[in-house]
Amino acid sequence: MKIRAQVSMVFHLDKCIGCHTCSIACKNLWTSRRGTEYMWWNNVETKPGTGYPTLWEDQGKYKGGWKHGKEKPGLLLQGRAAAFMNIFFNPFLPSIDDYYEPWTYSYRDLFDSPHGEDQPVAMPVSEITGKNMEIEAGPNWDDDLGGSYIYAAGDPNMKAVTEEERRQMFELERMIFFYLPRICNHCLNPGCLAACPAGAIYKRAEDGIVLVGQDKCRAWRMCVSGCPYKKVYYNWETGKSEKCILCYPRQETGQPPACFHSCVGRIRYLGMLLYDADRIEQTAALPGSGLVKGFREIVLDPFDPGVIKKAGEDGVPEQAIKAAQASPVYKYLVKWKLALPLHPEFRTIPMLFYVPSLLPVTASVRNGLYEPADEFFGALENTRVPAAYLASLFTAGDSSEIVAVNKKLYAVRLFKRAQSVGDVDRKKLDRLLEEAQTTPEEIEEIYQMTSLAAYRERFAVPPFMREQAIEAMEDPAARKGDAGAGFISKMKRGW
Amino acid sequence: MADGIYFVVFPYLAFFFAVFGGVYRFNARRYTFSSSSSQLLENRALFWGSVPWHYGIILILLAHLIPIIHAPLWIWLHREPLRMFFFELAGAALGFLTLLGIFVLIARRIFNPGARAVTTAMDWVLLAALALQVLAGFYITFFYRWGSAWYVYTAVPWLRSLVSLNPHMEYITPLPWVLRLHAVNAFVIIGLFPFTRLVHVVSVPFSYLWRPYQIDIGYKKSREEGQPEGEGISRRNFFLKAVIGTLSAVSGLILLVPYIKAIISPAPLKKTEWSKVGDISSIMPQQPKAMNFEMESVEAYMHHMALRSVWVVKESGGELKVFSPICPHLGCHYRWDPGTGHFECPCHGSVFSITGTVLGGPAPRPLDTLPFRIENNILYVKWERFEVGIPQKVRI
Ligand code: SF4
Ligand code: SF4
Ligand code: FES
Numbered sequence: 002m003k004i005r006a007q008v009s010m011v012f013h014l015d016k017c018i019g020c021h022t023c024s025i026a027c028k029n030l031w032t033s034r035r036g037t038e039y040m041w042w043n044n045v046e047t048k049p050g051t052g053y054p055t056l057w058e059d060q061g062k063y064k065g066g067w068k069h070g071k072e073k074p075g076l077l078l079q080g081r082a083a084a085f086m087n088i089f090f091n092p093f094l095p096s097i098d099d100y101y102e103p104w105t106y107s108y109r110d111l112f113d114s115p116h117g118e119d120q121p122v123a124m125p126v127s128e129i130t131g132k133n134m135e136i137e138a139g140p141n142w143d144d145d146l147g148g149s150y151i152y153a154a155g156d157p158n159m160k161a162v163t164e165e166e167r168r169q170m171f172e173l174e175r176m177i178f179f180y181l182p183r184i185c186n187h188c189l190n191p192g193c194l195a196a197c198p199a200g201a202i203y204k205r206a207e208d209g210i211v212l213v214g215q216d217k218c219r220a221w222r223m224c225v226s227g228c229p230y231k232k233v234y235y236n237w238e239t240g241k242s243e244k245c246i247l248c249y250p251r252q253e254t255g256q257p258p259a260c261f262h263s264c265v266g267r268i269r270y271l272g273m274l275l276y277d278a279d280r281i282e283q284t285a286a287l288p289g290s291g292l293v294k295g296f297r298e299i300v301l302d303p304f305d306p307g308v309i310k311k312a313g314e315d316g317v318p319e320q321a322i323k324a325a326q327a328s329p330v331y332k333y334l335v336k337w338k339l340a341l342p343l344h345p346e347f348r349t350i351p352m353l354f355y356v357p358s359l360l361p362v363t364a365s366v367r368n369g370l371y372e373p374a375d376e377f378f379g380a381l382e383n384t385r386v387p388a389a390y391l392a393s394l395f396t397a398g399d400s401s402e403i404v405a406v407n408k409k410l411y412a413v414r415l416f417k418r419a420q421s422v423g424d425v426d427r428k429k430l431d432r433l434l435e436e437a438q439t440t441p442e443e444i445e446e447i448y449q450m451t452s453l454a455a456y457r458e459r460f461a462v463p464p465f466m467r468e469q470a471i472e473a474m475e476d477p478a479a480r481k482g483d484a485g486a487g488f489i490s491k492m493k494r495g496w
Numbered sequence: 497m498a499d500g501i502y503f504v505v506f507p508y509l510a511f512f513f514a515v516f517g518g519v520y521r522f523n524a525r526r527y528t529f530s531s532s533s534s535q536l537l538e539n540r541a542l543f544w545g546s547v548p549w550h551y552g553i554i555l556i557l558l559a560h561l562i563p564i565i566h567a568p569l570w571i572w573l574h575r576e577p578l579r580m581f582f583f584e585l586a587g588a589a590l591g592f593l594t595l596l597g598i599f600v601l602i603a604r605r606i607f608n609p610g611a612r613a614v615t616t617a618m619d620w621v622l623l624a625a626l627a628l629q630v631l632a633g634f635y636i637t638f639f640y641r642w643g644s645a646w647y648v649y650t651a652v653p654w655l656r657s658l659v660s661l662n663p664h665m666e667y668i669t670p671l672p673w674v675l676r677l678h679a680v681n682a683f684v685i686i687g688l689f690p691f692t693r694l695v696h697v698v699s700v701p702f703s704y705l706w707r708p709y710q711i712d713i714g715y716k717k718s719r720e721e722g723q724p725e726g727e728g729i730s731r732r733n734f735f736l737k738a739v740i741g742t743l744s745a746v747s748g749l750i751l752l753v754p755y756i757k758a759i760i761s762p763a764p765l766k767k768t769e770w771s772k773v774g775d776i777s778s779i780m781p782q783q784p785k786a787m788n789f790e791m792e793s794v795e796a797y798m799h800h801m802a803l804r805s806v807w808v809v810k811e812s813g814g815e816l817k818v819f820s821p822i823c824p825h826l827g828c829h830y831r832w833d834p835g836t837g838h839f840e841c842p843c844h845g846s847v848f849s850i851t852g853t854v855l856g857g858p859a860p861r862p863l864d865t866l867p868f869r870i871e872n873n874i875l876y877v878k879w880e881r882f883e884v885g886i887p888q889k890v891r892i
Contacts, residue, residue, distance in 0.1 A: 005712075074709065081705050088701075089550040096539040097610065129537065130609040195709040198701035206714025216526040219699045220533045237614055240532035240693075281710070316714075494616070495521075495528030495693060 003278040004301060004312040006321040007189065007209035008247060008271065008463065009352035010261075011333045011340045012182055013451060015359055015410070016268040019180040021045050021141065023260035023269075027184075030259050031246070036238025036494075038103035038128045041140055042245035043260045045182040049153040049170070049390070050143045052181075054099040057231040058157040058344065064093040065229030066192045066347030067285060074282055076196055078226050084198050093226045097237075101138040103128040129237070147178020161393035170386070177386055179358045181394075182268070184260065185232040185245035186343070186351030187211050189276065189299070190285045193244070196227025201242075207321070208273075208463065209352065210247045218242050229347035239494045257460035270450075272328025272461040273321055274352070275301045275312055285348040289397040292345035297335050299350070303328070324463035329450055330354065337447055339406055341395035357391050357403065359410040408437035413451070416444045502680050503665035507658055510687030517690025518698065531696035537610030541600055549597025552590045556633070559587065563648045564655050574645045575802070583644040584637075591634045598627050622692040625685050632678040640672070642843060646826040649884045651679060653892075670860065670885050671826075770869065770876040776808060776816070777873045784809045784832045784839070784850065786821070791879055804879055806866060807832070807839070809850060818877050819852060820864040827884040830863075839863065860887045 027043040046052045056062055064078040079087055106123035114121035127134040143152035148171055153159070159167060170176070187204075191211050194202040201217035202224055204210070213224070213233065220240040224233040233244040248258035256262060261269040276299050287295040301308045303325035312322055325331065333340035333356060340354035388400040388407070396402040412433045419425035434440065439447075450458065522529060535542050563570035574580045602623050605615045636643055650667050657664035668679055688694060771791040779785050788805045807819040819839075823830045828843035838855060839848040846857030853862050867878040883890040 084701075084704055089546045090543050091535060092543075094535055094539070096535075097537050127609075130613045132609060190710065194711060198704040199699065200701065200703060200707055200711060203711040203713045206712045216529075218530065219696055219701070220530040221701065222533055222535060235533070235536045237534065237536050239527075240530035241527070494614075495525070495530055495532060495695070 002280075002311060004275055004308065004315045004317055005209065005278045006207065006312075006317050006325065006463070007274045007276055007352050008187065008252070009209075009274045009328075009330045009334075009354070010184075010187075010272075011270040011330050011354045011356065013268045013270070013356040014179055014181065015356065016266040016451075017045070017180040017182055017358075018266045019045060019047070019145070020265050022263050022265050023182055024140075026259040026263040027245075030248070032243075034238075035128075036236040037234070037243065039097065039100045040234040040236075040243065042232070042234075043182065043184045044140065045180050046141070047144055047147050047152070047178050048181045048394070049147055049156040049159060049178065051152050051155045051157075052183075053140065054095045054231050055138075056099075056155065056157060057095075057229075060229055060347070062093070063095060063229070063231065064226055065231065066227075066349055067190070067195075069286070069289075069346070069348060074285060076192060076227055077229075078192075078196055078223065084196070084221075084223060087223075088198065088221055091222050091226055094222055094235075095225065095231065097129070098138075101140065101142065102134060102136075104134055104136060104139075107133075145178065148176035153178070158390055158393040161389045161398060162387045163389070166387040166389065170390075179386070181343075181355075182260075183230065183232070183343070184353065185211065185228075185247070186230060186349065186353040187245075187247060188352060189278075189350035190281050190348065191228070192347070192349045193224035193228040193233045196223040197221070198223055202233075205249075208249075208252070210249050211244070212246060212249075213242050213244055215241050215243075229344065229349060230351070252462055253465040255462055255465065257462050261460055267454075267459065270329040270333065270454075270459050272330040273303075273324040273463045274328060274330055274334075275303050275308060275317065275322065275325045277301055281350065285350055289346055290399050292348075292397050293341060293395075293399065293402050296342050296345060296350060297338070300331065300335055302335075303331065320464045324461055327461040329454070329459060329461060332446070332450060337409070337443065339409060339447070341402065341406065343395060344397075345395075346397040355395060356410070357395055357406055359407055359414070405437075408433070409439050409447075412437040412439050413444050413447050416441065417448055499665060499669045502676070503654065503668055504658070504663045506680065507683045507686075510683040513687045514689040518695065521690050521695065529695050529699065530693070531699070532614070532693045534611045534614050537614060538604055538608045541604035541608065541611075545597050545600030545604060547597070548593040549601060552593035552597055553630075556587070556590050556594060559583075559590075559644065560647075563652045564659075567648050567652055567656075570644075570648050572802075574648075580642065580645055584642060587644055588637050591630070591637050594630045595634050598623070598630050602627060618688075618692045622685075622688055622694060625681060625688060629678065629681050629685060632674050632681065635674050636678060640675070640826075640844070642828060646828065646843075646884070649827040650675075653883070654679075666886050667883065769878070771804070771879055773806065773808075773868075773875040773877055775873055776810075776870065776875045779808055779810045781810045781812050781814065782837075782850065783834075784819075786832070787875070789877075806877055807863075808875065811851070816868070816870070816875075817852070818866045818868045818875070820866050820880065820882065822864070822881070822884065823859060824861050824864060824882065824884055824889075825857070825859040860885060861889060864889055 024041055024043045024045055028041065032038070032040045032042060041053065044053050052058065057065075060066060060077055064076075066077055068075045068077050078093060104125045104127050107126050108123050110121050111123055124133050125136050126132065143149070146152045150171070153171070162170070187210055189209070191202070191204065194204065194211060197218075198221045199217050199219045201214040201219070203212060203214060205212060218241045220235070220242070222235055222242065224242050224244075225231070225235055227233075233242050235241075236243050248256075248260075251258055251262075257269075257271050261271055280299050284292075284295045284299045301312075303309070303322060309322055313319070330340070334354050339356050341357060342351050342354055345351070388403045389398075391403045392398050392400040412430075415425050415430055415433060419427075419430055434444075535546075574583065605611045605619070605623070640646075650671060654663075654665060654667040657667070668676065671679075685694070689697075771789055773787050773789040776787075784807050786805050787808050788803060791802055791804055805821050807821060809817045809819065811817065821829050823841040823843065823846055825841060825844055825846050828841050830839050830841035830846070830848065832838075833840050837850060839850070839852075840846070841848075841857065841859070844858050846859035847855040848859065848863050849855050851862075852865065864880075864882045866880055869876050881892045883892055
């Protein structure tokens with residue numbers, strides 16, 4: 002056993018309102034430079050949908066993540082020797098069109114145009130070439146188009162649902178969608194890192210944040226392909242790959258990442274987890290149905306005296322252990338078993354977990370009044386977004402996990418309704434609690450963390466242990482505009 | 497004078513720029529070390545450009561490098577006509593590949609707006625230099641045949657003389673202008689190395705073959721050990737590296753000794769001895785005969801039995817002459833044409849009389865005679881080799 006600490010995250014999808022505040026916070030902070038315009042380290046996509054970059058989940062196309070087989074661990078992308086064959090041309094690299102060509106408008110024309118008959122217009126101008134362009138796609142082009150035949154129907158997860166379910170999903174009056182905010186998962190077994198020929202990417206030992214060493218990156222672009230979540234982006238201007246840094250300069254001053262801080266729906270939680278680094282390989286090799294459970298098991302109980310002792314021996318500082326004990330992520334993931342990993346079958350062991358949305362399928366509007374469905378047990382298995390769809394997203398196809406989470410979420414909801422409105426049948430409620438394997442105490446705790454938790458409860462930012470951080474710097478924002486985070490000197494593309 | 501600048505001063509200067517510029521850029525501006533790929537912006541043409549270009553140029557560079565490192569091996573490889581033919585063909589094919597590659601690479605940077613947007617001034621300079629180099633190389637392949645054979649006797653000794661700090665440009669100066677251009681432009685490219693994206697060629701990520709998949713870097717141990725701790729770079733790996741390192745160092749040393757000797761004196765190490773050629777009683781006057789014989793040759797650290805041949809000429813007076821079969825121009829094997837009664841070289845058309853004097857063509861000096869003696873009608877010769885392409889007869 003080798004214990005390490007990892008900053009990890011939970012996004013509660015039921016609470017996301019799709020406002021994109023998070024994306025903008027991130028963009029303004031980190032990716033407003035030339036070469037990064039097209040990058041959205043944080044993006045919010047509509048599900049069902051094809052996402053950003055288009056069809057990122059389709060590993061037949063992009064070859065991200067790990068192979069699953071009996072042999073030694075290997076990337077889906079290529080073997081080690083093959084990396085040298087493909088280094089001149091990466092056959093699985095998304096092109097700018099798979100994201101979108103960034104543009105601005107020629108606003109100057111509005112002011113500078115000579116006097117004339119026509120109203121001057123601001124034409125779209127490519128931020129890459131500086132030429133006028135036709136806009137064909139943009140960030141969140143498919144926003145809210147959850148029922149569309151182009152975007153929703155193209156969603157790779159739709160393969161998991163039956164024809165009948167599919168038909169129902171596209172019925173106008175049943176149509177449903179939800180938002181999926183995505184950032185880098187700061188995985189335990191990152192595909193990006195494993196794919197980097199130059200060895201430029203690394204995991205910070207003190208908090209597990211995955212970073213691209215900018216001085217070591219040589220633009221081999223394998224990380225872009227190796228990450229199944231497409232969360233490493235190639236900066237075409239500087240010739241370096243960049244990715245979400247989980248706002249480590251903010252964390253080092255005690256603040257949560259900007260996207261967490263600014264989240265309007267307060268859907269985001271951040272906290273430390275202690276895990277057993279010796280079990281990474283074994284966990285990543287689990288069969289599909291065992292992955293979610295395996296992910297929970299690799300995380301260790303921060304209250305267990307044995308774990309605390311061993312963690313200390315392995316060099317995890319006391320403050321980090323304390324942070325792990327206060328972690329809301331530990332509660333959602335291990336204690337309540339409500340949070341699930343996104344596409345665990347990519348086997349990178351992502352450290353961002355999602356509480357799937359309990360879509361309002363079990364309620365209806367009768368006589369203008371919002372009514373919960375009478376027969377909620379049946380309804381839970383027959384939700385408007387089929388469990389198979391969510392299972393394809395969050396549990397490697399295991400619908401029973403989804404149903405279990407849904408039951409608990411529903412139990413919380415009905416329990417609180419019984420308390421505040423009082424129109425829930427006591428017997429039914431007891432049965433639901435039993436089926437959801439929960440107790441009134443646990444429900445109160447979940448309710449508290451989900452609905453009422455204050456800033457410091459949601460974000461248990463581990464105290465920054467300055468003596469442990471390589472990246473400690475004088476002013477992380479000194480070169481923000483031209484180089485990015487943490488550069489002391491001006492950085493420019495080479496000759 | 498000008499030649500001295502092109503073929504001695506400039507190569508050293510370019511090398512100096514490459515090394516010091518490269519080291520400086522790596523230390524002072526490491527962030528700019530990148531292959532600066534534009535694949536994200538232009539994906540289709542890149543395949544047809546980058547892949548043939550890189551595969552072609554790497555193999556071609558190797559073919560240029562091996563004879564410099566170990567000429568005897570290369571000479572030995574070219575001893576069989578069939579193998580020589582293979583090299584000629586492979587060279588032409590690879591040349592075509594690189595030509596196609598660089599053409600596509602340039603075209604996409606001109607015509608694709610995305611690729612053009614990320615093309616710097618130095619990129620154009622580099623592309624121009626590379627295109628010129630490939631074009632010249634391609635031209636040489638077709639108009640100066642058997643380049644892989646005579647390269648060893650022209651550019652190689654020149655380059656080796658540069659390496660051994662004892663520059664002899666006379667190997668290269670008499671060559672046609674395309675070859676001289678090819679040689680000088682090679683050093684232009686070397687000089688451009690630190691000022692362009694070419695720096696990526698020294699970033700071949702070999703360690704990817706053995707490094708662990710995952711890398712964790714913490715600062716914890718750095719205070720005790722003086723450098724960041726790489727937990728992923730485990731002891732096992734260090735051990736592996738140490739073993740590989742030691743092995744290559746030892747084998748390198750073993751190989752190095754003959755190399756150094758060869759550099760100091762590129763001639764075969766073993767002193768030439770009398771080799772038995774054969775019975776000459778049947779040779780008719782005025783009818784040159786090619787006689788084959790075997791001799792043991794020792795070149796650097798390779799011992800092997802080599803098949804040699806010499807031209808034996810009995811003059812009308814009964815006097816004997818033995819010619820080395822190597823054309824003094826650029827080292828092809830000439831032949832006897834009984835029709836004209838001349839020796840003729842097929843490569844560049846030098847013509848020699850039966851006494852070895854030059855009658856025409858680019859050959860700079862008469863055919864080289866070899867020392868011989870005769871015992872009981874059996875001919876013995878002392879096999880010797882001479883520099884080609886120069887007017888003086890200089891033993892190698
Ligand atoms: S999500 Fe992608 S970029 Fe982030 S650590 Fe995992 S593999 Fe790397
Ligand atoms: S800021 Fe919060 S609520 Fe808004 S889109 Fe982002 S994650 Fe959702
Ligand atoms: S090698 Fe050129 S003429 Fe003989």
